[in-house]
Amino acid sequence: MTNLRAESVSLGYDGLRVIEELDLTLPDGKITAVVGPNACGKSTLLRGLARLHPLDGGRITLDGADITAMPRKELARKVGMLPQSSIAPDGVRVAELVSRGRYPHQGWFGRHSSDDDAVVTTALESTGVADLADRPVAELSGGQRQRVWIAMVLAQQTDIVLLDEPTTFLDVRHQLDLLDLLTELNRDRGTTVAMVLHELNLAARYADHLVVMAAGRIVAEGAPSDVLTREVVDEAFGLRAQVVLDPVAGSPLVVPVGRYHSSAG
Amino acid sequence: MLTSPAAAPAGRREGAEAVAHRARRRTIASATALTALLLVILASLALGVRDINPAEVWRALTAPVAGFVDHDVVLDQRLPRTIVGLAAGVALGAAGTLIQGVTRNPIADPGLLGLNSGASLAVVCAVWLFGITSPIGYVWFAFLGAAGAAAIVFSVGRGQPVRLALVGAAVTALITPLITLVLLRDQQAFNLYRFWSVGSLTGRGLDTVTALWPFIVVGVVLAAVLSHRLNMLALGDDVATALGQRVGTTRLFAAVAIVLLAGTATSLAGPIALVGLVVPHAARRLVGTDYRWIMGIGMLLGPVMLLSADVLGRLILPRAELEAGVVAALLGAPVLIAVARSKNVVGA
Numbered sequence A: 001m002t003n004l005r006a007e008s009v010s011l012g013y014d015g016l017r018v019i020e021e022l023d024l025t026l027p028d029g030k031i032t033a034v035v036g037p038n039a040c041g042k043s044t045l046l047r048g049l050a051r052l053h054p055l056d057g058g059r060i061t062l063d064g065a066d067i068t069a070m071p072r073k074e075l076a077r078k079v080g081m082l083p084q085s086s087i088a089p090d091g092v093r094v095a096e097l098v099s100r101g102r103y104p105h106q107g108w109f110g111r112h113s114s115d116d117d118a119v120v121t122t123a124l125e126s127t128g129v130a131d132l133a134d135r136p137v138a139e140l141s142g143g144q145r146q147r148v149w150i151a152m153v154l155a156q157q158t159d160i161v162l163l164d165e166p167t168t169f170l171d172v173r174h175q176l177d178l179l180d181l182l183t184e185l186n187r188d189r190g191t192t193v194a195m196v197l198h199e200l201n202l203a204a205r206y207a208d209h210l211v212v213m214a215a216g217r218i219v220a221e222g223a224p225s226d227v228l229t230r231e232v233v234d235e236a237f238g239l240r241a242q243v244v245l246d247p248v249a250g251s252p253l254v255v256p257v258g259r260y261h262s263s264a265g
Numbered sequence B: 001m002l003t004s005p006a007a008a009p010a011g012r013r014e015g016a017e018a019v020a021h022r023a024r025r026r027t028i029a030s031a032t033a034l035t036a037l038l039l040v041i042l043a044s045l046a047l048g049v050r051d052i053n054p055a056e057v058w059r060a061l062t063a064p065v066a067g068f069v070d071h072d073v074v075l076d077q078r079l080p081r082t083i084v085g086l087a088a089g090v091a092l093g094a095a096g097t098l099i100q101g102v103t104r105n106p107i108a109d110p111g112l113l114g115l116n117s118g119a120s121l122a123v124v125c126a127v128w129l130f131g132i133t134s135p136i137g138y139v140w141f142a143f144l145g146a147a148g149a150a151a152i153v154f155s156v157g158r159g160q161p162v163r164l165a166l167v168g169a170a171v172t173a174l175i176t177p178l179i180t181l182v183l184l185r186d187q188q189a190f191n192l193y194r195f196w197s198v199g200s201l202t203g204r205g206l207d208t209v210t211a212l213w214p215f216i217v218v219g220v221v222l223a224a225v226l227s228h229r230l231n232m233l234a235l236g237d238d239v240a241t242a243l244g245q246r247v248g249t250t251r252l253f254a255a256v257a258i259v260l261l262a263g264t265a266t267s268l269a270g271p272i273a274l275v276g277l278v279v280p281h282a283a284r285r286l287v288g289t290d291y292r293w294i295m296g297i298g299m300l301l302g303p304v305m306l307l308s309a310d311v312l313g314r315l316i317l318p319r320a321e322l323e324a325g326v327v328a329a330l331l332g333a334p335v336l337i338a339v340a341r342s343k344n345v346v347g348a
Helices: A042-049 A072-076 A094-105 A114-126 A142-155 A172-189 A200-206 A230-237 B008-046 B054-062 B069-103 B115-130 B135-157 B161-185 B187-196 B206-233 B237-242 B247-269 B275-287 B291-316 B324-341
Strands: A004-013 A016-025 A031-035 A057-062 A079-082 A160-164 A192-196 A209-214 A217-222 A241-245 A252-256
Touching (some): A004 A042, A016 A217, A031 A042, A031 A200, A042 A079, A042 A192, A072 A079, A072 A094, A079 A142, A094 A114, A094 A142, A094 B206, A142 A172, A172 A200, A200 A252, A217 A230, A230 A241, B008 B054, B008 B069, B008 B275, B069 B291, B115 B161, B115 B187, B115 B247, B135 B161, B135 B247, B206 B237, B206 B247, B206 B291, B275 B291, B275 B324, B291 B324
Parallel strands (some): A031 A192, A031 A209, A160 A192
Antiparallel strands (some): A004 A016, A241 A252
16 A cells, blocks of 8 residues: 655745645545646646655655655655656667666666566556557557557556646547556556546546646545536636536536537526 | 557567567677777778888787887877777767767767867967977866866756757857967967867877876766666656656766766867767667667777778878868768768657
């Protein structure tokens, strides 16, 4: 059981506060989705949780221990993070990229053990990219490439995986595909998943725990069916909407109104 | 788990073959680079404006006869320039790989960071202000100048690739007119600079290498240790950090290694263009994207390129020599154009 928790955390850029004294606990072994309007601080929060962004105040703990007191490699063996700004070097092949996820488990020169090979193979297989192992990453489609990055994070073998907008740039089919994959990881391995998502309805469908943010604070959090109400959507997004039941998953479905269509009933 | 459309077993078998193929390729590349290095060292000892037969070259090295001109040429001229070329070449290959890796900039080289201009300014000042004209005297100035310029560029650029390139260009732009100013005032500095600025392996005694080799050793060890970290850095600062790397520390140590290596190379051979730029690209072509291999092969190809340039420079003109720096540029430019034309320009 590993428990990642933000305690009264403040984050910002060059003195400009984005998040003020925020508390959040990622439920262990569950999928958490963080949603909110642009610039609400959701990505910054996730980066803070992964120690990619320095805290202005408060602390982030893993099983009660302050993560800033931990060697980075040790943290990287417990918390994996896929940031938005990943770069696949030109010419790099799928298996090689995925094997770089073993870095926190290796020594100075990164000698590859048979253990590493087994982990990489499993990561490739469970993300369905094993048959692409020798292909240059640059030649893959957006959906395949994102799977490869997730395979790299899996090779890190962490109990917690954080993902910053993993479905951006993917078409709707590949968005579902990716979220299905993350669901499988969560179910099969018990991995705690937390991700920033843009698509409200997919977040509501796939998350066990939904966190709605606005202007650097949490507006509401909890089970999607409890959290995603008309009032919360209005408060967080300033958006008039109806919330109905998703006929497929039974989760709340936000239907925005807009200015040119009336909200009858 | 999700199934993928292609048949997995076939893909996997192909995978094992491809892995073996790449391993074979790396072995062949290493063997080729090592052989090329040995050949070019032999050529550098055996070939020159003066015709000396190989047997005599061997005798010069094993049982030299004092006062015999052939032996003196080998021992006092060809041997030192070979060793200078070896040292400077290894340093340039490693420094170029480090710079490109740490900045994720495929056209980064020591010149980009203002190292060459810093070294040049220090050398002309050494001549102008202190009348120092012997290599063993001005190597230290060159080294300090390179280190000073790099220190400014790295501290202002704070390790960020684009900022580093901009600050490097600014520092070079600032220093170049200062060099000109000194050259206009001092005839002696001008005379020395004409030859130094071209980049050459001649006229340096072994004492320069004896004085500077510890820097190269420390730089090479650092470069080797850092090479695996460059693999993570190539994925972006965020990914490298998320994988547990202290990116700032990596950049700091890389900066130290670059200053030691490129500073020493520039002190030894002058501002040699293109070796640090071309060698990492050539190494990538041979061994792929793993910086541990690029670094190793780069350290072999650096001296191969520099010494080949030097040897060719002795042979191109009848009874005269072209400086290694000139030939290296002539050799390097077409390689660079080929790299730019290929669809696989490697960005990191």
